[in-house]
């Protein structure tokens with residue numbers, strides 16, 4: 001059911017500094033920052049030949065990553081995003097298999113303009129998983 005690894009997300013507390021690390025120290029192509037107020041984040045994408053790195057900064061009072069950022073002053077790996085062909089079928093399969101979907105279970109539009117859902121880290125090897133319909 002899950003396909004390609006779409007991105008690996010890293011939460012940071014200084015987006016400019018993190019962007020400079022990937023652009024200047026690691027020589028990667030980086031995007032401009034994009035605010036996603038509906039998701040409580042500002043994102044920068046690092047384009048790699050086989051996947052992307054999503055740098056995330058908390059945005060707004062109710063950011064879902066605020067606590068994670070506060071607990072990880074130097075930054076930290078936050079989630080993995082896998083691609084799926086049919087997010088509703090994937091969601092229903094995951095729920096039937098006992099996995100918990102976060103929020104109200106309805107897909108939201110993510111950073112790439114595609115529907116996404118998040119799965120509870122405790123059900124997926126301690127890893128926050130995002131699925132994105134491509």
Ligand SMILES: CC[C@H](C(=O)O)C(=O)SCCNC(=O)CCNC(=O)[C@H](O)C(C)(C)COP(=O)(O)OP(=O)(O)OC[C@H]1O[C@@H](n2cnc3c(N)ncnc32)[C@H](O)[C@@H]1OP(=O)(O)O
Nearest residue numbers: 039041064067068078102110111112116118121126127128
């Ligand atoms: C969609 C736009 C963009 C895209 O790619 O398109 C994005 O990816 S936006 C990304 C930001 N949005 C989200 O992450 C939405 C889903 N996340 C959440 O709802 C929260 O982050 C949540 C519920 C996973 C954790 O929230 P919070 O840290 O405030 O809650 P708790 O402290 O109660 O955590 C509960 C429990 O989970 C552990 N935890 C928290 N975050 C992670 C994580 N990233 N990976 C693994 N485990 C995590 C936390 O330590 C707690 O465990 P416990 O043993 O109870 O201490």
Ligand SMILES: [Co+2]
Nearest residue numbers: 009054081130
């Ligand atoms: Co993501």
